[in-house]
Amino acid sequence: MHSGRIRTARLAALAGFVSMSAAAQTEATRPDIVIPDCSFSEPARIIASLKEAPDIAAELDRLGLAIADVGERFVPYDVVDTSKNLPPRQFLRAYAFKDRTIAWYYHGGFGTHVHVFELRKTVDSALGASSEPILRMTGAQLSGPPCRATQALLDGVRESGDW
Numbered sequence: 005m006h007s008g009r010i011r012t013a014r015l016a017a018l019a020g021f022v023s024m025s026a027a028a029q030t031e032a033t034r035p036d037i038v039i040p041d042c043s044f045s046e047p048a049r050i051i052a053s054l055k056e057a058p059d060i061a062a063e064l065d066r067l068g069l070a071i072a073d074v075g076e077r078f079v080p081y082d083v084v085d086t087s088k089n090l091p092p093r094q095f096l097r098a099y100a101f102k103d104r105t106i107a108w109y110y111h112g113g114f115g116t117h118v119h120v121f122e123l124r125k126t127v128d129s130a131l132g133a134s135s136e137p138i139l140r141m142t143g144a145q146l147s148g149p150p151c152r153a154t155q156a157l158l159d160g161v162r163e164s165g166d167w
Contacts, residue, residue, distance in 0.1 A: 031090055032080040035110040037118070039096055042151035046158060051098035051105070059139040060098060060107055063123060067141065071095055071109055080112040093119075099154060105139060106157055108150045120153035121145035 054061040054073040064071050070091035072078035078094040096118065098107035105123045110116065122144040125137035144162050146153035 030079060030081075031077045031088060033075050033077055035080055035094060035096070035112070035116070037110065040149075040151050042099075042154060044099070044101075044151075044155055044158060046101050048099035048101050051100055051107070054095050057098060057105075057107075060095075060105065060123065063139055063141055069093065078110075078112060080110075080116065081114075096150070101158070104142075106154045108154075117147045118150050118153075119145055119147055120150050120157065122157050 051057045051060070052074065054064075054071075061071075061073075071093040072091050073095050074097075076094070077088075077090050079090050079092045080094075092112045094110045094112075096108040096110055098105055103124065106120060107123065108118055108120050110118055122142045123139045124142050126140050127135055128138050128140075144157055146156055146161065
């Protein structure tokens with residue numbers, strides 16, 4: 005009888021731990037990856053936050069990509085608590101090159117990964133030819149090691165899927 009109560013207490017404690025662990029994984033303020041330092045074949049200015057790049061934030065918003073800024077809460081794993089309305093992505097960094105910007109974001113969920121994507125200044129045809137160029141995603145994007153993916157985009161690699 006005594007061992008039955010101990011077993012019940014252990015199961016209750018384990019159940020409490022499991023539910024606490026799952027709840028703890030529903031949000032984070034940083035991904036579980038190391039953000040590498042990179043060097044590229046072209047000089048670049050590092051953009052460390054979306055606050056430094058409202059044009060990138062505006063483009064992501066225009067495309068309907070909910071994304072947290074560096075240090076903001078987001079959903080890092082496949083355990084989702086929709087009551088908190090947190091995005092499944094977090095901006096990591098961007099590099100502004102002379103003719104393009106290449107940005108990174110962490111995509112949480114079941115198969116977490118880093119997206120690396122290119123943006124270029126373009127004239128929005130809906131606004132007319134006399135409008136100022138706006139930063140837009142080009143469709144060139146890669147997933148994988150972010151430094152290598154950034155250099156690959158600089159080298160002209162274009163692939164719609166993961167590489």
